[in-house]
Amino acid sequence: MFAVAAVLAALALALAWPVPVVLAKARWPRRMPGSALVLWQAIALAGGLSMIGSLLVFGLTPFAGDLPHAAEAFASDVLTGRLPADANFFQMFALAGTVLLGGHLLLNLVRTAWRAERQRRHHAALLRLLSDPVPERPGTRVIDHATPVAYCLPGAPRAVTVLSAGLLDLLSEDELAAVVAHERAHVSQHHHVLLVAFSAWRSALPWFPIATRAHEAVGLLVELLADDQARRTVSERNLSRAVARVALAAAADGDRPAGGAVPPAGAPAGVQPRSGEWADARLARLTGEATPVAPAFRLTVLACASALVVVPTLMLLGPAVR
Amino acid sequence: MAGRIVVNLGELERAIMDVIWDSATPLAAADLRESLNASASQGKELAITTVMTVLSRLEAKGFVVRDRGARPHLYRAAMSREDHVAELMHEVLGSASDRDAVLARFVGQVSARDAERLRRLLEA
Numbered sequence: 001m002f003a004v005a006a007v008l009a010a011l012a013l014a015l016a017w018p019v020p021v022v023l024a025k026a027r028w029p030r031r032m033p034g035s036a037l038v039l040w041q042a043i044a045l046a047g048g049l050s051m052i053g054s055l056l057v058f059g060l061t062p063f064a065g066d067l068p069h070a071a072e073a074f075a076s077d078v079l080t081g082r083l084p085a086d087a088n089f090f091q092m093f094a095l096a097g098t099v100l101l102g103g104h105l106l107l108n109l110v111r112t113a114w115r116a117e118r119q120r121r122h123h124a125a126l127l128r129l130l131s132d133p134v135p136e137r138p139g140t141r142v143i144d145h146a147t148p149v150a151y152c153l154p155g156a157p158r159a160v161t162v163l164s165a166g167l168l169d170l171l172s173e174d175e176l177a178a179v180v181a182h183e184r185a186h187v188s189q190h191h192h193v194l195l196v197a198f199s200a201w202r203s204a205l206p207w208f209p210i211a212t213r214a215h216e217a218v219g220l221l222v223e224l225l226a227d228d229q230a231r232r233t234v235s236e237r238n239l240s241r242a243v244a245r246v247a248l249a250a251a252a253d254g255d256r257p258a259g260g261a262v263p264p265a266g267a268p269a270g271v272q273p274r275s276g277e278w279a280d281a282r283l284a285r286l287t288g289e290a291t292p293v294a295p296a297f298r299l300t301v302l303a304c305a306s307a308l309v310v311v312p313t314l315m316l317l318g319p320a321v322r
Numbered sequence: 323m324a325g326r327i328v329v330n331l332g333e334l335e336r337a338i339m340d341v342i343w344d345s346a347t348p349l350a351a352a353d354l355r356e357s358l359n360a361s362a363s364q365g366k367e368l369a370i371t372t373v374m375t376v377l378s379r380l381e382a383k384g385f386v387v388r389d390r391g392a393r394p395h396l397y398r399a400a401m402s403r404e405d406h407v408a409e410l411m412h413e414v415l416g417s418a419s420d421r422d423a424v425l426a427r428f429v430g431q432v433s434a435r436d437a438e439r440l441r442r443l444l445e446a
Binding site: 071112115116117118119120123124125127128129130143144145147149150151152153154162164167179182183186187191192195196199221222223240241242243244246247248250251266277278280282283287 | 332335337339377382385403406407409410411413414415422423424425426428429432434435436439440441443445
């Protein structure tokens, strides 16, 4: 039991620090966004599982030789109100930590999802009052604002793609169609669910690279995936020209009020370079500069992702593992 | 459906807000009804109770403010249309942390170095 707890703790530490830092810096995930997204999800899941699991297993060491039996013994001891003779303070502390950490992660997920839903409803109510449907593009609305912007509001009864008047002025008809296809892809692939989950993870553990880096990396990966989905129906040329035009307009817009490139104190580091880098990464992919990855590499990544989830689960549940 | 003023509550809310936003002074429910019925030249007339119901909904959502001191009650917009648009755009263009509900906008800002690359791409 103690060995299992130690291995899980080491895994939790690796997944909380070095692994996400290295993965966030790597360039190859941009060449295979789908597999990379699976890997990030596996890291988050395995990270949470091993964090909670190591505390739980350590805390339950005095009760039995493996987790399922120890949990059973613990439950009956709780009911009778006594502890085994060799149970010590640290183990009880770990058990309390298990409950607190598990509750903290769960509450953050619920809170983030609830807040996002409330925000979505408010946004949708405002949109109904302030934007006009585009008759020739179902599910699309136009808002009278000069900044060229497009985004998607997911949800019931149906998602809506919002285009600003400034965007309609900036882009050709074909480029607009490309933007709409990209935004639709976000919705059909349920990217908002992923983003809310990683956002909850970030708000639960703001001081861990696992959470902050993951949220950022996943943000770019879903953009790349939406591009991939969009270019099945629209031309890469129109999509990349739309990205370039909107990015240039945003750059011109951003220069005006700021007057300089110095970010305000306390602003999250790298926010502006990051989104610029996003446009760059998307264009590299769309204009064919990014080479495809070898199938063997993709398989390795997917195998690592499944091992990350399966191994800690087996360590927790398998009575054979001591 | 031809000739009907509105199809659903959402559209009625919108029509009422448009009249309130365009009016220079606070309006009573009867004024609103009159102006809505006047703008729809034919078809079924709106009942005053329908207008009052929609106004209560809009008040509950924080879009209109009711002056209960006046007889009849007067309604005005809580914020101008432009301010509401600015609020929406702030949610979209603002920092990532307060934007969970809205999917990332199409493209963020770019650095000057990238901008040059983008220009070359558009000229190609």
